[in-house]
Amino acid sequence: MHNTKKNRLIDKSFQFWGIGNTFIGIVLLAIFIGYIVYLGASRLSFDFLSSLPSRFPDKSGIYTAMVGSVWIMFLTAIFAIPIGVSAAIYLEEYQKKNRFANILEINISNLAGVPSIIYGLLGLQVFSRTIGLGGNLLAGALTLSLLILPIIIVATREALKAVPNLIKDASYALGATKWQTIRHQILPAASGGIMTGIILSISRAVGEAAPLIVVGALAYVPFVPTSPMDDFSVLPIQIFNWISRPQAGFIVNAAAGIIVLLVITFSMNLVAILIRNKFEKKMN
Numbered sequence: 001m002h003n004t005k006k007n008r009l010i011d012k013s014f015q016f017w018g019i020g021n022t023f024i025g026i027v028l029l030a031i032f033i034g035y036i037v038y039l040g041a042s043r044l045s046f047d048f049l050s051s052l053p054s055r056f057p058d059k060s061g062i063y064t065a066m067v068g069s070v071w072i073m074f075l076t077a078i079f080a081i082p083i084g085v086s087a088a089i090y091l092e093e094y095q096k097k098n099r100f101a102n103i104l105e106i107n108i109s110n111l112a113g114v115p116s117i118i119y120g121l122l123g124l125q126v127f128s129r130t131i132g133l134g135g136n137l138l139a140g141a142l143t144l145s146l147l148i149l150p151i152i153i154v155a156t157r158e159a160l161k162a163v164p165n166l167i168k169d170a171s172y173a174l175g176a177t178k179w180q181t182i183r184h185q186i187l188p189a190a191s192g193g194i195m196t197g198i199i200l201s202i203s204r205a206v207g208e209a210a211p212l213i214v215v216g217a218l219a220y221v222p223f224v225p226t227s228p229m230d231d232f233s234v235l236p237i238q239i240f241n242w243i244s245r246p247q248a249g250f251i252v253n254a255a256a257g258i259i260v261l262l263v264i265t266f267s268m269n270l271v272a273i274l275i276r277n278k279f280e281k282k283m284n
Contacts, residue, residue, distance in 0.1 A: 033262070040255025048256060053220055053238070057249025062257050064221045065238035068137070069206055071225055072234055075141030076148065076205050081198055083145075084152030091153070092160045093182055112150040119147040120214030128215055135216020138228040143211050148201035155197020159190035192279020196272045203268040207261065209236035235261045
């Protein structure tokens with residue numbers, strides 16, 4: 001009895017400690033974001049969004065970085081989504097459960113936690129040097145595809161596992177083949193979780209800077225990229241470039257760029273949450 005009361009007291013202490021740390025973290029995050037908004041909101045304008053980079057803070061904009069981020073997001077999605085979803089379907093529905101499969105699953109989960117700079121070094125060696133792509137958009141997108149591929153695979157597999165076995169059994173009972181069951185029953189039922197994982201992974205890719213710097217993305221690009229073979233910059237690198245400048249005006253520009261990047265990231269996360277809730281209601 002004494003041990004039970006002691007364990008309950010310890011559990012309540014940990015819960016109180018966790019709630020306190022969460023509250024402190026939220027407050028600090030709110031202060032941080034509030035200061036960024038206070039510093040950079042005055043700089044936000046159509047000219048800021050549509051202007052090219054400049055050595056003068058009041059004339060510099062994020063247009064080339066925004067276009068580069070859109071290119072990176074689009075190309076990364078093209079490469080990562082089909083491969084990631086297909087690999088997840090194979091591993092979950094076709095792969096035999098043996099020792100090799102267990103090792104493969106562990107390695108995929110571990111790859112999701114590898115620091116992004118490691119993927120940058122891999123992309124530099126494989127795509128930029130070995131294949132000879134250099135530091136263009138294509139090399140950057142392929143590198144980020146490797147970065148988010150494990151995340152898409154894990155998220156898709158979890159979504160497939162969440163589909164009730166009754167749906168599969170009913171499909172097989174009606175004479176459907178395995179692929180027909182996957183295509184017409186399992187994938188539609190799991191599409192909410194799959195889309196959520198994809199959007200969250202793409203939002204992570206949009207906010208990455210370290211892998212692209214290693215691959216060869218430029219901090220200053222005075223032109224808008226028009227093809228996957230062009231040099232490029234992205235919003236995180238542009239923000240990093242402005243922060244490293246000594247002029248106070250560039251600090252304000254960096255704060256405004258952070259606001260734009262936060263809006264993009266939060267919007268993508270919001271879309272992921274709405275999609276997940278929509279499909280959960282549909283399934284229920």
